[in-house]
Amino acid sequence: MPGLPLSHEEEEKGEEEEEEDDDLEDTxxxxxxxxxxxxxxxxxxxxxxxxxxxxxxxxxxxPREWPNGCLLPESSRDRRHVGGLQWHHTYEMDKLSETCLPPMRYTECCDQASVGQERCFHKACPMLQVFCARIQTFLLADNTNPIEVYGCIAVRDSEDYSRNYLFNRSRDNPLTINSASDYLRLLSPKRGMSMQFDCLVEVAIRTKALSGDTDDKTLVDGCFDLIEGRAALDVLSRSTVEGEHGAIVFDLIIFRxxxxxxxxxxxxxxxxxxxxxxxxxxxxxxxxxxxxxxxxxxxxxxxxxxxxxxxxxxxxxxxxxxxxxxxxxxxxxxxxxxxxxxxxxxxxxxxxxxxxxxxxxxxxxxxx
The missing domain is CATH 2.60.40 (Immunoglobulin-like)
Known part of the structure; x- marks a missing residue:
């Protein structure tokens, strides 16, 4: 039902509350x-x-709403690691291993010790931070029926193009999702996620067969890339990636x-x-x-x-x-x-x- 029109006083109050929210965010x-x-x-x-x-x-x-994440061609789990498209080669999709690079690689500046100078050549650079991920699916329409999800979400960046996992559960160890708790329980990444160049987010989330069904269902299956020159920087953003039987909503930011x-x-x-x-x-x-x-x-x-x-x-x-x-x-x-x-x-x-x-x-x- 359409909302009732606001009185002049209510409109002014709403504007004042929005201004207060803006002040909170800017202070x-x-x-x-x-x-x-x-x-x-x-x-x-x-x-x-x-x-x-x-x-x-x-x-x-x-968060500001981003356009929905656009899945790359031939990025389903049965094609992404064997395909011959340019992006398959760029992101080295044939590599299925987890990144072996640790965090804290440059906690100390080796340049200063090696050359005996005070100058440091390291600098802050674009980085990706994913704060949370939520599941949206019509399979949760009935509040009494939770679903069990499994699969992986991993980020590949130019540091080594190996998987840096944010979510990784086998079918034997699923996560229960319901309408009251629809977050994916994310892992801390193994190391920071660089956006010095482009990076790719690999998603394969499925749900175990519900009562009466015979097959597992695919919620989201595909890859999308974040292009450093095109992405909004320094803005908390919300991006939705849609799939066959649902969607995943990411809250993320790319720090400049x-x-x-x-x-x-x-x-x-x-x-x-x-x-x-x-x-x-x-x-x-x-x-x-x-x-x-x-x-x-x-x-x-x-x-x-x-x-x-x-x-x-x-x-x-x-x-x-x-x-x-x-x-x-x-x-x-x-x-x-x-x-x-x-x-x-x-x-x-x-x-x-x-x-x-x-x-x-x-x-x-x-x-x-």
């Missing part, structure tokens, strides 16, 4: 802003917290001057019976929101059972002139790390239950 955060927010919110579920951060701090900004942040944790004190942690990150200037450890968007075990190194590191792209806050979402002050070309910084965080963790953020470029 950089100070550490005091973050402190006031986390202390007032304390611990809430990640989905509710994300809503509160958007309403209170403008994090993240509303990105650096790679690798976050690792070493637990120094842990309660005797262990505990669950939640962790997110957000930035001061660009106001990006990173989901590191939660129950909905991330493929990560949140239980800490003993002291020592946490099993996972998290690799993200951050704009070079920004500050990254690491927040354990329990009401204490988040830890702030200023983005840099090189170097590592380590800071201590004390949990309210007495646990303590040393958080280290290492900065590197992705391309030399």
């Amino acid at each position: 950089p955060l100070e550490p005091e802003d973050a402190l006031r927010f986390v202390q007032s919110v304390g611990y809430v579920e990640p989905s509710k917290r994300a809503w509160l951060m958007r309403a209170t701090l403008g994090i993240p900004p509303e 001057r990105g650096v790679e942040a690798t976050i690792s944790m070493n637990f120094l004190e842990v309660p005797g019976d262990g505990f669950d942690i939640k962790m997110c990150g957000f930035t001061a200037i660009w106001k990006n929101l990173y989901a590191f450890i939660d129950d909905e968007q991330c493929e990560c075990d949140s239980f800490v059972s003993s002291v020592g190194k946490f099993a996972r590191c998290f690799v993200v792209a951050v704009q070079f002139d920004d500050t990254l806050f690491i927040d354990f979402m329990e009401g204490n002050m988040p830890i702030a790390f200023e983005a840099a070309i090189h170097g590592s910084e380590e800071k201590l965080y004390h949990f309210r239950n007495g646990a303590a963790v040393s958080v280290e953020v290492s900065w590197s470029t992705t391309h030399y």
